[in-house]
Amino acid sequence: MQHDIVTARSAGRTASPILPDPSRLSLPERAVHVWVLNDALVEPACSTLAYTLSPDERQRARAYRHARNRNYFIARRSVLRWLIGGYLSCKPESLRFSITPFGKPALQWPHAASLAFSVSHTDGMTLLAFAWDCRVGVDVERRIDGVDVAGIGRGIFSPIEEEALDPARPDSAATLLSIWTRKEALLKALGMGLSGEPNAYTTKDDLLLGEGRWCASHNGTTISGWTCLDLVLGPEVRGALAASLEDASVTLHRYSLSTWGDQTPRQADAGVP
Ligand SMILES: CC(C)(COP(=O)(O)OP(=O)(O)OC[C@H]1O[C@@H](n2cnc3c(N)ncnc32)[C@H](O)[C@@H]1OP(=O)(O)O)[C@@H](O)C(=O)NCCC(=O)NCCS
Structure with a gap:
């Protein structure tokens, strides 16, 4: 049976050595953090953190025909969740996103979270930006x-x-x-x-x-x-x-x-x- 990485559950939240300790993430007022991810290097997050994705994100992941692109999407999304969870001191899997009519994702839960974020991706590299x-x-x-x-x-x-x-x-x-x-x-x-x-x-x-x-x-x-x-x-x-x-x-x-x-x-x- 093929292992479905999208629905795989992690053994624990400490997950991957490549990720920063969420309890140490601190974003000061009037600061912007930009995380530069190399897709190939963060790919291990795919197997350890896929469990944090919501059902619609998993569905989106499954739509990727090539396994590598699917893994990269899962890794990108789960690192985004990991970092937001760290900044907001909540579990990455508890986050809920909404999407505006123009396609911009925003935090729906936690309510009233004032964390702004933006995502961009190009061949092999992802940027994630955060500010209050x-x-x-x-x-x-x-x-x-x-x-x-x-x-x-x-x-x-x-x-x-x-x-x-x-x-x-x-x-x-x-x-x-x-x-x-x-x-x-x-x-x-x-x-x-x-x-x-x-x-x-x-x-x-x-x-x-x-x-x-x-x-x-x-x-x-x-x-x-x-x-x-x-x-x-x-x-x-x-x-x-x-x-x-x-x-x-x-x-x-x-x-x-x-x-x-x-x-x-x-x-x-x-x-x-
Ligand atoms: C935003 C846009 C410029 C991004 O273009 P791109 O260079 O192909 O893609 P990038 O990798 O730089 O950015 C993609 C990310 O931008 C974000 N994004 C999408 N639409 C956005 C918007 N209107 N405003 C801000 N961010 C947006 C998403 O986070 C997306 O990543 P995700 O889908 O993995 O969450 C382009 O998608 C656009 O113009 N969208 C608006 C068009 C529209 O009205 N779409 C409605 C369909 S829902």
Whole structure:
């Protein structure tokens, strides 16, 4: 009989050595934690934590045709539950999510939990962002060369962004990645994703705050009081974070083989291309 990993029960909650101790998770006010997961490295969470998933999440997992993708989904979802459970001091399996009409997941239980979170995934890597009492959005994309730079953002990028995306420039693929991730991070924080009017929003470098910082406007009006940051996650991978908190302290938690490493994004990590 094939073992159904989606319905497997864990022997205990201490689970996997790769996960941080939930009792030590602490998210200060006005801080944003961004967890950087390598799908292959967190895959063991799939077998130890699958029991925390809700029936609809298990159903979603079963819809993946390839076992590896199914395992990665289960691992991502259960690590999300594990971390939220740690921040809120409750069991990961007790969490209930609702989904807005635009597809944004939100906490339904515990009621009135003020933890904001955002999820993004690209080939092999997942970002999970958390903060209290604000809107938060995160996006990660892997660079793809040879894309139709002018065509891909039609209807999504604002005229100012389109101007910056001159396909004749040698760095146009990097610029595309930067604008794309910023825009998705912002729109995910706002909750509508790419539906609505994405081209009404413009993201651009925030020269006053420094390299890797950016700001956003809506129909020409600056959106103030936000912390918006590029996240350089590897030579081919770019991320962006948007949080409706002024001057928030942002920490990246990167998984390495032995431990979770904490890292406050420095100029070098937060650089624009
Ligand atoms: C949000 C969106 C930009 C994400 O695009 P993507 O680059 O393909 O995917 P990412 O990996 O970066 O992000 C996926 C995650 O974003 C989150 N998400 C989905 N819709 C979201 C929204 N409207 N706002 C914020 N976050 C959203 C989910 O957590 C999702 O992960 P999960 O399904 O595993 O929970 C895109 O899905 C979108 O524009 N959605 C809105 C369209 C819409 O109205 N859909 C209604 C159908 S329910």
